[in-house]
Structures are given as structure tokens and as C-alpha cells.
Amino acid sequence: MPAETSALPFPGTDRVAVVTGASSGIGAATARRLAADGFSVVLGARRLDRLTALAEEIGGRAVELDVTDGDSVAALVAALDRVDVLVNNAGGAFDAAPVAEADLDSWTRAFEVNVLGTVRLTKALLPALRASGAGDVVFMGSTAGLTSYEGGASYTAAKHGVHTLAETLRLELVGEPVRVVEIAPGMVKTDEFALNRTGDAAKAAKVYEGVREPLVADDVADCVAWAVTRPHHVNIDLMVVRPRAQAAQYKVHRES
Template sequence: MTSDATQPAPAPADSERGVRSAVVTGASTGIGEATVRALAAQGWRVFAVARRAERLERLAEETGAIPFPADIVEDDDVARLVAEVESRGGIDTLVNIAGGARGTDWVAEAKTEDWEWMLRVNVVGTMKITRAFLPMLRAHGRGTVLNLTSVAGLVSYEGGGGYNAAKFAEHGMTRALRLEEAEHNVRVIEVMPGLVKTEEFSLMRLGGNAEAAEKVYEGVEEPLTAEDVADVVRYAVTVPHHVNLDDIVIRPVAQAAAHKLIRRG
């Protein structure tokens, strides 16, 4: 029998590992920005990643986050980010928020450029940054990847074909990643929001048409906010590491299902 002296020491609890640290993508607006604020408020060291440098600088001034302007679909940007994070001691958590939708065309009228953009940002970008950070998360011993997807990755709807395709793909990728990384003690979490009223999501999807974007939420009492979703993300990555919240669906009460949204007035 092996003596106690030769037994490997148990992995230290999360609370014994010092400051928690994360990369959060899509950090310049909406759920990504709210997630940076939520984690920073709990003392996390947060690398806030997005393309818009000015917004990141303001967020850094307000939260103490480390701003890093980058486009997650660009290999050089991802490599620079990994190098910067390594130089600052690494991370234990990757929070993939970056993504988005473009257009509401039916498949018969689909715009190729919109579909390519959605697949590139939601799927390929998430893959690239996850692939780049997995060695670091494995080496940490208790790494976490959280992917923010959507209920659009569970149920399709007319006019959502391109976004459905992207989010179904990201959902499938997330499930495969969970199976592949369990042996490395990397937990993989998926958060799937329903209707969330944010500053830019519907505005961007509808080509900048503010009136049309506002109609998306018209009559809906208390749609989710970015802060609601960020609070769920914060909880999911903060619970003890042996707890894996695999799939979290979060919707406003008014959205009982993808096909049932209560509008009043």
C-alpha cells in the first residue's frame, strides 16, 4: 500500500487559489459589459475584450477591468490576447459572450453576407478563442468555459434561420466541448437567454432601425435585462468548481416558450 506521505496533495479549494480571473468577450456593450461589472464587483480580475477601444476604456475606469481591444475572429488578435493574459498570470475562466444576429429574412430571401457574419462571430470566433485558452485552463486544474448562446439554439422560428443555424451550432459545439474537457477538469457551462432588452442587440439585427427594434419589446412587461443575465453568469462561474450547471435557460415570465410571448396593451 502507498503511504500517506506519497499521496498527492488534494487540489486546493477555489477560495485558497487567490483572486479569480476571467476573460470576458463582447465586453463593450450589453450582457458582456454587465458581466464584466458583475465579476469585477466581486473582486475578480477581468480582461474585458471587444473591438471598441473607447467603450472598453470607460468600462475599465469604472470597474478596474483590464481593457483589451480585439476581434475574436482574427487569429493575430487572439494570439496577442493570450500572450497578454499569460504575462499577467493567466486566467481560470473564459466567458464567451461575443456574438449577435443580423437580419430576420426567411431562408428563401436569406442574405449570404448576414449568414456568414453570424456563423463567423457566434461559432468560429467562439471556437478560436476557446481553442487558444484551453491549454491555460487545463494547466490551471480547475478551469471553466462559459458560452452564452440563446434559446434560438433550441427552437427555430420563421425569420430566424441564420441566427438559429449559428446558435444551434454553438450549442452543439458547447456540448461536445463538455465531453472532451471533463477529463481535464475543465467545466463547461451554457447559458441560453430568451428575450433580453439590451442597448444594441435588436438594433444591430434590424440594421439600425430604432423604431423596429423597439417594437420587439413592445407590450412585454419586464423583459430580461443584461444585468439579469450577467447575474446568472456570475453565479454559474462562482459556485464551487465540482458543480457544473450544464444548461441554463433564462427567460422573462412573459415568455413562457419560444412561441408564447405575452404582450399587454
């Protein structure tokens, strides 16, 4: 609404947003949405070919980024003159095994990407976010970071880590001009999330089987954009967003 927009400290914004994991799914949708809302978007991901195509589409800037690699993160930081918003979206689930059959390599990957990679990039960009005078750190969490479920331990443990990271950082930055926002989606149907987790297209399809209108990436991007465009004294600590068909992590209505 016009009255709301005029109250923002950054109308028609020229703010710079860095979005990680931006080559597909929620990251790509978030980059598109923020660009449409007037942000200058820096897109980071490992798949530079996809990233470059998207950057050209939205008028953004593609930077090859592996959040698990310190040198890669340092190169990104060195290439930036300004950062107002960091969207820590890089992450994922890599197995669905019970704890008794845990693949420790999968656990390591889950923590390296979801937790340590997020810490690494947030730490590196905090000076710029503070210097902006109105910075935002967005953590892409999950309802898996709030509730555990069978077969999801490596992912739920990692996303619980992201949740407590957001809570702790918010406490540590109180009084500073940086907001800490956590978006925690439930079931989101994207091209890659379930496939990466199961390694099988048929198994991935069954995750969403019978679910009427699961969330899509654009729904989550809408939440991110709304949170970072509130007047800067308003902090959206935690936004939990699910499809109507999902009442809880373990309670999903499936139509026959």
C-alpha cells in the same frame, strides 16, 4: 450565504476572467458583475474606447479583440499570464430574413462571430484554463439555439452551433479540471441587439413592445456569476433563463 461561500475552492477569489464582447450589453454587465465578485477581469471587444472606459470603472484591463481575426486572438493570448474563466459572449444577430431571402453575407457574419470566433478563442485559451486547475468556459448561447422560429434562421443556426459546441467540448474535457457552462437567455432587452438585427430603431422597439419586464443584461450577468462561483465539482451544463412573460421562443405575452 456564508456557509456556501466558505465551501468554494476560491473564496474571495483572485481568479482571472476574460469576457468577450464586453463593450456593451450582456458582456459589459458580466464584466461589472465579475469584478464586483472579486475577479480580475480582462475585457475584450473591438470598440476600444468603450472598453477602456469600462475597464477604468471596474478596475479591469481592456484589450482590443476581434474574435474573427486569428492575429487579434493570438495577441490577446500572448498578453495573458493566467486565465481561470473564459466568457464567450461576443456574438449577435444580423438579420431577420426568411430562408428564401437569405443574405449569405449576413449568414457568414453570424457564423464567423458566434461560432468560429468562439471556437478560435476557446481553442487558444484552453491550455491556460487547464493549467489553472479550476477553469471555466462559459458559452453565451440563446433559446434560439434550442428552438427555431420563422425569420431567424441565420441566428438560430449559429446559436444551435454554439449549443452543440458546448455539448461536444464538455464530452471531450470530461475528467479534466475545466467546466463547460452554457447560458441560454430568452428575450433580453439591451441597447443594441435588436437594433443591430433590424437596422431600424422603430422595428427594434417593437420587438419588446407590450412585454412586461423583459430580461436585462444584469439578469444574465447574474446567471454567469452564479454558475462560475459554484464549488468546482458542480457543473451547470445548461441554464435556460427567460422573462416570465415569455413561455417559449414563439409564445410571448404582450400587454395592450
